[in-house]
Amino acid sequence: MSNAINPIVWQEDRVLLVDQTLLPLAYKVVEIKTYQAMADAIRTMIVRGAPAIGVAAAYGLYLGAKEIHTSDRAVFLEQLAAIAKTLGTTRPTAVNLFWAIERVLSTVQNAQGDVPALQALILSTAKDIHGEDLATCQAIGDRGLAVLPQTPEKLTILTHCNAGALATAGYGTALGVIRSAWRENRLGMVYADETRPRLQGSKLTTWECVQEGIPVTQICDNMAAHCMQQGRIDAVVVGADRITANGDAANKIGTYSLAIVAKAHNVPFYVAAPLSTVDFSLSDGSQIPIEERDPKEIYQIGDTRICPEGVQFYNPAFDVTPAHLITAIITEKGAVSPDQLITLKA
Secondary structure (H helix, E strand, C coil): CCCCCCEEEEEEEEEEEEECCCCCCCCCCEEEHHHHHHHHHCCCCCCHHHHHHHHHHHHHHHHHCCCCCCCHHHHHHHHHHHHHHHCCCCCCCHHHHHHHCCCCHHHHHCCCCCCHHHHHHHHHHHHHHHHHHHHHHHHHHHHHHHHCCCCCCCEEECCCCCCCCHCCCEEECCCHHHHHHHHHHCEEEEEEECCCCCCCCCCHHHHHHHCCCEEEECCHHHHHHHHHHCCCEEEEEEEEEECCCCCCCEECCHHHHHHHHHHHHCCCCCEECCCHHCCCCCCCCCHHCCCCCCHHHEEEEECCCCCCCCCCCCEEEEEEECHHCCEEEEEEEEEEEEHHHHHCCC
């Protein structure tokens, strides 16, 4: 399948990002020329989705590295570490951000050569991470296709938030599984939760489906239980921003409640993510840092306030789905039950 959506493109001396804050009403490509601009793009969700954030951060390290003007290797590495710290503070929950930064830093620290050679190595490593993510997501799609329920009719799959091409290098994790099902003529309909408060499901997932002619129905988040009760949903497939060693998975807020509803209706619940999203250093989901965002996302839509003054707000961006609610975790190495995730570590 051709890669129709390219959310991140390296071009000569800059990164081109699709501005996801404007979709679906406007399609705009933003040029990122400095690591500070990349940090802002990650923080303000111009680029979003754990794998995409990792790719963006890797390129951000190069943009910063080429601004370091020294021939002293130690000074270069010290300043590079400071740039990495700036990028690492942008989104605390998405582990791919830290994985990509650590991979670049480790590669450079273990390499020989002068500063120009190290700068070139950072760029080549970022390009490797970019290319590998695309291949990984395509593999996740195919691995996921193999474990989806076998039904007499074409599948109806519910997804939450956006775990598609826009959230990765260009194919998607959860939406990658859906793309593979569509390619193999096994998909009848995608149900996309709107995903309050940022509405990634209605703004991004539906947009991606429309671009590729994949049939999609948007529902409000609180309609999922009703749809399952009516027998409309064959499976739920979501992405993840961090998965712990025991299989607990942090994903966009609302995922946990969706998993509970799926369990109550005997609907299989799958988490699709690359192995780089698995944080084997954390034993369970209680250790995952949960990002809290600006309350304006809740009380305001566009420029319009939708609730009265004097109200207090709580706006966690993610929740953690316990492993016992997850049917399988789908990675590029295969689909396993959460308690078998550790077997893929090697």
